[in-house]
Amino acid sequence: MPADLVVTVVRSGGFAGLSRTWAASGPVDEWLPLVEACPWRSAPVDTQSRDRFVYLITVTAPRRKRTATVPEVALTGPWKELVDRVQSA
Numbered sequence: 001m002p003a004d005l006v007v008t009v010v011r012s013g014g015f016a017g018l019s020r021t022w023a024a025s026g027p028v029d030e031w032l033p034l035v036e037a038c039p040w041r042s043a044p045v046d047t048q049s050r051d052r053f054v055y056l057i058t059v060t061a062p063r064r065k066r067t068a069t070v071p072e073v074a075l076t077g078p079w080k081e082l083v084d085r086v087q088s089a
Contacts, residue, residue: 006025
């Protein structure tokens with residue numbers, strides 16, 4: 001039986017400063033292609049926007065953990081796909 005991978009997304013900020021958390025898990029082989037497609041080493045930074053959401057994305061897999069903070073304006077491509085998948089799970 002393959003090990004599970006867990007993805008947690010915490011959205012914080014916005015006008016009210018509220019946080020919301022989503023989590024999803026599943027076999028590593030089902031999630032890994034999307035996780036690997038995200039540019040973990042070059043997570044974007046947004047110092048210009050105010051009152052926008054920021055997404056803290058954490059992926060925990062066997063023997064490895066990745067974390068990135070992605071501002072709302074940069075939530076595109078694989079980052080958006082990953083967050084959307086976790087939110088709909």
